[in-house]
Amino acid sequence: MKNARDIFLEIVANNRKVGEKGIYSVCSANAAVLEASFRQAREDESILLIESTSNQVDQEGGYTGMKPVDFAGYVNSIANRVGFPKEMILLGGDHLGPNKWQVLPAEEAMDHAKVLVEEYVKAGFQKIHLDTSMFCADDPGDRKKPLSDEIVASRAAMLCRAVEDAWKDFCPGDPQPVYVIGTEVPPPGGAQEEEDIIIPTKPEDAVRTIEVTRQSFYDAGLSNAWDRVVAVVVQPGVEYGDDRVFKYNRALAGELSGKITEYDKLVYEAHSTDYQTEAGLKSLVEDHFCILKVGPWLTFAYREALFALESMEIELMGGDDGLSHLRDTMDMVMLQDPKHWKKYYSGTENQQLFKRKYSFSDRSRYYWPDESIDTAKNRLIDNLRKNKIPLSLLSQFMPYQFYEILDGRLANEPMELVLNYIRIITGIYSRACGLSHG
Numbered sequence: 161m162k163n164a165r166d167i168f169l170e171i172v173a174n175n176r177k178v179g180e181k182g183i184y185s186v187c188s189a190n191a192a193v194l195e196a197s198f199r200q201a202r203e204d205e206s207i208l209l210i211e212s213t214s215n216q217v218d219q220e221g222g223y224t225g226m227k228p229v230d231f232a233g234y235v236n237s238i239a240n241r242v243g244f245p246k247e248m249i250l251l252g253g254d255h256l257g258p259n260k261w262q263v264l265p266a267e268e269a270m271d272h273a274k275v276l277v278e279e280y281v282k283a284g285f286q287k288i289h290l291d292t293s294m295f296c297a298d299d300p301g302d303r304k305k306p307l308s309d310e311i312v313a314s315r316a317a318m319l320c321r322a323v324e325d326a327w328k329d330f331c332p333g334d335p336q337p338v339y340v341i342g343t344e345v346p347p348p349g350g351a352q353e354e355e356d357i358i359i360p361t362k363p364e365d366a367v368r369t370i371e372v373t374r375q376s377f378y379d380a381g382l383s384n385a386w387d388r389v390v391a392v393v394v395q396p397g398v399e400y401g402d403d404r405v406f407k408y409n410r411a412l413a414g415e416l417s418g419k420i421t422e423y424d425k426l427v428y429e430a431h432s433t434d435y436q437t438e439a440g441l442k443s444l445v446e447d448h449f450c451i452l453k454v455g456p457w458l459t460f461a462y463r464e465a466l467f468a469l470e471s472m473e474i475e476l477m478g479g480d481d482g483l484s485h486l487r488d489t490m491d492m493v494m495l496q497d498p499k500h501w502k503k504y505y506s507g508t509e510n511q512q513l514f515k516r517k518y519s520f521s522d523r524s525r526y527y528w529p530d531e532s533i534d535t536a537k538n539r540l541i542d543n544l545r546k547n548k549i550p551l552s553l554l555s556q557f558m559p560y561q562f563y564e565i566l567d568g569r570l571a572n573e574p575m576e577l578v579l580n581y582i583r584i585i586t587g588i589y590s591r592a593c594g595l596s597h598g
Contacts, residue, residue, distance in 0.1 A: 164207040164250035165286045165335040172390050172427050175450040182445035184589035185209045187254060187455035189216055189224050189231070190528065191238060192462050192575070196582035198242040206595040208244070209287065210235055211252035211453070214259055219272075219279045223526070228253070228283035252287035253280040254453075257319065259294050266296035270315060274322040281326040286337050288323055289393065289429075290316040293343035306343075309368055313376035316341060320377065320385050339385065340429050340451075341373045342366075342393035358406045361394040363419040370423060391429040392420070396449050400435045402505070402519040408440040410447060417447035427451065434460075435520055441592035452593065457585050459525035465581035467517075468557040469574055470540055476547045484540035486533070491516055493530050500526040544574040560584060 162170075174181050186197045189212065201208035216222045217231045226234060236246055256277050258269035270292075277288065292315035295307050306312075323337055370392060377386040396413050399406040410417075420426055427450035433441060434457035441452060470486045477483055494501060494516050501523035505515040516524060527533055549572060554562040561577050564570035570580050590596040 161247065163335055164209075164248050165338065167207045167248075168209065168250050168287070169338070169390065172425070172450055175427050175445065175448060176421070176425070179446040179448055180594055182450045182452060182593040183207070183209055183595075184452045184454055184586075184593055185211050185252060185254075186458065186586075187211050187213065187453055188458050188525075189226070189234070190459050190462060190525065192578055193458045193582055194235065194238045195242055196579045197458075197586050198239055198244040199579065200583055200586035200590055201248070201595075202242065202244050204590050204595045204597060206590075207248045207250055209250045209252060209451075211254045211287070211289075213254040214256050214276060214291075217253075218260060219275050224529075228279045228285060232283045232285070250287055251283075251285040252289065253277070253285045254289050255291040256280060256289060257291040257294065257315070258296060259291070262294045262296050264296060265298040266315075269296045270318060273315075273319055277319050277323050278326040281323050281337060282330045284331070284334070286335060287340065288337050289340040290319050291343050291393075292316050292319065309372045310376075312343060313369075313373040314380075316373055317376040317380040317382060320382055321380060324382065324385055336388060339389045340391045340393060341389055342369050342391075342429070357409070357412070358395065358397045358399045360397040360413045360416050363416045366392060366394050366416060366419060370426070387425070390425060391427050391451055393429045393431060394449075396428070396430045396444060396447075398430065398436055398440075398444070399432055400520045402515050402521060405435045405520070408436055408444055410443055413447060417449070420448050429453070438588045438592050441589065445593055452589060454585070454589060456520065456522040456525065458582055459528075460520065460522045461582045461585050462528075462578065463522065463524055465558075465578040466537060466540065468581075469544060469577065471557050472549050472553045473540055473543050473547075475553055476549070477543060482539070482543065484536045484543060486536040486540050487517065489533055489536040490524060490527060493527055493533055494524065497527075541574045548572065549574075549577075 168183060171181050171183050197208055212231050216224050217226050217228055219227055221227055232251060235249065239246060239249060258273040261269035261272040292312050293307055295303055299307065320339065327337055374386055377383065394416065396408060398408050420428055427448050429451040430444055430449040431453045433444065433452045434454050444452060466486060470484060473484060501516060504521055504523055505512045505519065551562060554565065558577060561570060561580055564580060565572050570576060
């Protein structure tokens, strides 16, 4: 039976030839998002690519508290619950490099980064994005300009060597890892509001990234690993702000799109594709932006669904003392611990309040594991299980799910409603990537 890595490579090869299929990458540790994604992939009979970033998951636990082996176990436990085959899961590590340790001298930071990639490989991650674009403490140069391509490429080769060695030492029976290179990603937290368009990567910059990195791999004796470099991260011109979406413009990205066909085996990987239209995502896939990253849109949908449930809870229970107060609890926790949102949400107090709830960047996603928020969410689910939601309320607050229930495709159960709501988004990606049977 084919494994997920081999099927992934077939999708990449198909995309290079005809731009017919792509693959979306679920970048989230949210349990409901992962369950909904597994359900989507099970229905599509496709692989599911799930990635964690070096901020989320590292050898010290990251902000999720999970090391790579913990994250792999967590993902597999959800897959088991859904009945999704383990061999159809492809785990990826995103932005693996010295980012967390850039306050240290380069040699010390890179030592930590080597341990990071080793732990990812040992845990079974097979798609590795090498990102060494950040300055370390003793790097010379203007911090307002990018780190030199040569330094970035040589450090990527160093990490690649660590990945290759870890695979040989710990996982020689598993498929060899595949690599993604390139570092030009959208700014953290989304685009700034004053921008009118997002300029795609210049084709000559993409070429330079490829050529310099290839030379560094060859100089380091990693020609075999270079043959497994499958994608380059570029900016196709898509992004989002707090309440704006910068749509894909084929005309602007046309030259960049055509350039990748000059290289054997390579496609593009596009980050921050959240909130694009289905037609826009399909165009990205056709233009060889084969790997589409999505994360905040999925947790945004999760938040939307729970807020809709709370609105129905209030209508059903009125002034009952047993209300969940989910939104109020979320905002209270975010105000008490503003580290995940403060530098991203500007404006007046009212504007910041609005953004904490409704910004497309969805910084609230970092707070769902909080104990008090989790308690409020569970109370909400409990209340709506005890007080069955009338169809008329569903029509008001969840019209798509209302029709699904009427057609007999969905149970009127709170968490089923939430999962179905998230699947609106996974369905968009599935169809855009040519994975859906529907």
